[in-house]
Amino acid sequence: MSAAVGTEQVAPAGSAAIELRGATRHYGPKRERVRALDNVSVVCGRGSWTAVMGPSGSGKSTLLHCAAGLEQLSSGQVHLAGKDITGASDRELTELRRRDIGFVFQNFNLVASLTAEQNVALPLKLAGVRVPTAQVREVLASVGLADRGKHRPRELSGGQQQRVAIARAMVMRPKVLFADEPTGALDSNSARQVLRLLRDMVDGAGQTIVMVTHDPAAAASADSVLFLSDGRIVDHAVAPTAREVADRLASLEG
Numbered sequence: 001m002s003a004a005v006g007t008e009q010v011a012p013a014g015s016a017a018i019e020l021r022g023a024t025r026h027y028g029p030k031r032e033r034v035r036a037l038d039n040v041s042v043v044c045g046r047g048s049w050t051a052v053m054g055p056s057g058s059g060k061s062t063l064l065h066c067a068a069g070l071e072q073l074s075s076g077q078v079h080l081a082g083k084d085i086t087g088a089s090d091r092e093l094t095e096l097r098r099r100d101i102g103f104v105f106q107n108f109n110l111v112a113s114l115t116a117e118q119n120v121a122l123p124l125k126l127a128g129v130r131v132p133t134a135q136v137r138e139v140l141a142s143v144g145l146a147d148r149g150k151h152r153p154r155e156l157s158g159g160q161q162q163r164v165a166i167a168r169a170m171v172m173r174p175k176v177l178f179a180d181e182p183t184g185a186l187d188s189n190s191a192r193q194v195l196r197l198l199r200d201m202v203d204g205a206g207q208t209i210v211m212v213t214h215d216p217a218a219a220a221s222a223d224s225v226l227f228l229s230d231g232r233i234v235d236h237a238v239a240p241t242a243r244e245v246a247d248r249l250a251s252l253e254g
């Protein structure tokens with residue numbers, strides 16, 4: 001299933017993992033107001049992978065943060081993982097994020113003093129769940145790092161660190177994974193490995209991914225690509241090739 005843009009394509013109630021309606025987010029005082037998101041409506045079905053692209057400053061991070069409940073909208077509505085989170089309290093959002101949402105960032109965000117195993121176990125610990133070591137090892141093995149569990153982040157390559165970060169997100173079995181430039185700091189081989197893991201999460205476990213990227217090859221791994229410009233969705237491609245993505249992006253940046 002892919003992202004649908006525009007309210008006419010809204011999925012049946014309850015079938016969407018993420019739904020933004022008329023999402024608007026502005027920053028700054030009225031006279032110097034920046035509209036980072038401008039009346040965006042988008043639906044991401046469960047088990048879909050959506051890439052978000054656009055020129056620098058077009059609102060990609062703002063879209064991701066608002067969809068994930070990390071930032072509040074100025075107006076409009078957000079549904080996430082079956083819940084209306086518009087105006088939800090910090091406590092409700094924290095609870096939802098702990099239970100149903102995962103994050104992967106460009107700079108990995110691992111805790112430097114913890115081993116790979118301890119990093120993977122961290123979200124379970126924070127959620128007050130007893131952490132079976134076998135489960136942690138199994139997840140690390142599934143990202144190809146069975147022999148690296150006792151290593152600290154500085155002893156791992158960038159690609160390995162990102163795979164630990166993905167294992168950390170996977171261990172909670174999140175309904176929705178938000179990925180902000182997950183391959184941005186990786187060489188092309190490591191990037192391909194990471195993209196394969198994300199594909200497995202979608203196809204194997206039916207999880208939903210929204211991924212901001214500047215890389216047309218990464219975007220072409222997703223089911224569909226949203227293109228933003230000046231805070232609006234200006235284009236939408238279903239299963240495009242990397243070349244098609246690059247061409248559309250160039251036309252926006254030109």
Ligand SMILES: Nc1ncnc2c1ncn2[C@@H]1O[C@H](COP(=O)(O)OP(=O)(O)OP(=O)(O)O)[C@@H](O)[C@H]1O
Nearest residue numbers: 027028034036054055056057058059060061062063
């Ligand atoms: N906290 C903030 N205060 C004021 N303006 C902001 C803030 N965050 C973002 N903006 C503005 O909102 C617009 C969209 O920013 P955003 O970071 O979402 O863009 P982006 O597409 O992710 O950019 P990039 O590709 O460069 O990371 C930009 O004009 C930016 O300057």
